[in-house]
Structures are given as C-alpha cells and as structure tokens.
Amino acid sequence: MLSPEALAVQAALIERGLETPLKENVLDRDQKVERIRDLMAQVVATLGLDLNDDSLADTPARIARMYVDEVFSGLDYRHFPKISQIENKMGVDDMIRIRDIEVLSTCEHHFVTIDGKARVAYIPGDRVIGLSKINRIVRFFAQRPQVQERLTHQILVALQTLLGVEDVAVQIDATHYCVKARGVMDGGSATETVALGGAFSSDQNRRREFLAG
Numbered sequence: 597m598l599s600p601e602a603l604a605v606q607a608a609l610i611e612r613g614l615e616t617p618l619k620e621n622v623l624d625r626d627q628k629v630e631r632i633r634d635l636m637a638q639v640v641a642t643l644g645l646d647l648n649d650d651s652l653a654d655t656p657a658r659i660a661r662m663y664v665d666e667v668f669s670g671l672d673y674r675h676f677p678k679i680s681q682i683e684n685k686m687g688v689d690d691m692i693r694i695r696d697i698e699v700l701s702t703c704e705h706h707f708v709t710i711d712g713k714a715r716v717a718y719i720p721g722d723r724v725i726g727l728s729k730i731n732r733i734v735r736f737f738a739q740r741p742q743v744q745e746r747l748t749h750q751i752l753v754a755l756q757t758l759l760g761v762e763d764v765a766v767q768i769d770a771t772h773y774c775v776k777a778r779g780v781m782d783g784g785s786a787t788e789t790v791a792l793g794g795a796f797s798s799d800q801n802r803r804r805e806f807l808a809g
C-alpha cells in the first residue's frame with residue numbers, strides 16, 4: 597500500500613510528464629535481486645574476470661542489492677518518505693530555504709555517480725513541512741537513474757504537491773562522473789539546474805533572493 601502522499605506525488609508527476617520512464621514490473625524485491633545478480637554475473641564473466649576469486653565471487657549479488665535497496669530504491673514509491681506537516685500557526689509568509697542538501701544520484705545514461713548539492717526554498721501557505729522531509733524527498737528522487745534536469749523538476753513538483761503551494765524553488769549544482777571519470781574527462785566542470793515555481797518564477801526579487809548567497 598502506498599501512502600496518500602506518495603500517490604499524490606506520483607499522480608502529479610505523471611500529469612506533468614515528469615515521471616521517470618517506468619514500465620509495469622511485477623517482480624518483487626527478492627526476484628529483482630536474484631535476476632540482477634544472475635545478469636551481473638554474466639557481465640563480470642564476460643569482462644573476463646574470474647567469479648571464483650573470493651574477492652569477486654559476491655560482486656554480482658552485491659551490485660544487485662545495491663541497485664534494488666540503495667541507489668535505485670527511489671524507483672519504488674513504497675520507499676517514499678513519511679511526510680509530517682504542521683499547521684502554519686506562526687503565520688510564516690517569508691521564504692524558508694535549505695542549503696547544501698547532499699545529492700548523490702546516478703546518471704541514467706552511464707549508471708555512474710552524480711555528486712552535488714541542492715538548495716530548496718518555499719513560501720509557506722497554510723502549512724509547513726518537517727525540515728528533514730525536504731532532504732528525504734531530495735534523496736528519494738536522487739535514488740533513481742536520473743538526468744539532473746528531471747531530478748530538479750521532480751523535487752519541485754513533489755514539494756508543490758505536498759505543500760499545496762506553487763511558490764517552490766529548487767537548484768542543483770552537481771558533478772557528473774560520466775563527464776569527470778570517463779568520456780570527456782573534465783573533472784573541473786559542474787552542472788547547475790534550476791526549477792522555479794510561483795513567485796520564484798514571476799518575481800525577479802524572489803528569484804534573486806533564492807539564488808543569492
């Protein structure tokens with residue numbers, strides 16, 4: 597059973613064409629781990645490595661568990677974080693901004709790491725969200741194969757949906773290891789993406805305030 601929050605976020609992403617491209621998958625967790633383990637064993641062996649070596653023997657199973665339970669666990673909405681919100685009795689009507697949220701994701705083109713930081717802000721309406729829940733939402737969507745642009749927008753729409761406000765802003769600044777550790781091998785560049793909603797999009801001052809500092 598998915599939580600009402602997970603269902604609402606999923607529906608909002610589908611409606612906006614921002615959901616990760618997913619196919620119906622009837623395999624349960626154990627079946628996925630088993631199948632990926634067997635397929636990874638073929639990859640490792642095909643590379644010419646000896647799966648009888650004691651250091652390599654468990655690598656296929658390790659990778660399978662890592663994919664299903666860790667780095668791609670955000671593909672399963674049953675792992676969507678529990679969300680706590682409180683009534684905005686304080687009448688907060690100014691921006692709440694969280695900086696330096698750790699973003700560790702995986703590039704969907706190469707399945708290597710994306711390593712960066714996110715900045716998230718919102719202007720509360722009738723409720724405020726538990727602070728750590730913002731970090732958890734970032735992590736949930738980061739734990740999918742991603743392109744940074746989609747990750748940024750998924751976080752925006754998730755927060756807009758949960759908070760019932762348009763005024764949300766998300767910025768991610770990240771290093772892609774597919775750019776750093778292979779291919780063009782540029783370790784110095786970073787990618788910035790921004791997704792702005794409501795006043796952050798329409799009001800230059802709000803936008804500047806969010807991006808400053």
Ligand SMILES: Nc1nc2c(ncn2[C@@H]2O[C@H](COP(=O)(O)OP(=O)(O)OP(=O)(O)O)[C@@H](O)[C@H]2O)c(=O)[nH]1
Nearest residue numbers: 703704705706742743744745772774775778779780
């Ligand atoms: N827009 C976008 N592109 C990404 C992201 N992560 C990786 N890429 C890019 O996806 C592209 C895939 O291009 P391809 O030409 O098919 O792959 P490739 O031959 O491995 O390309 P090179 O990385 O240039 O060697 C590359 O340019 C990557 O840099 C991302 O988050 N957003």
Ligand SMILES: [Zn+2]
Nearest residue numbers: 703705706774
């Ligand atoms: Zn890549």
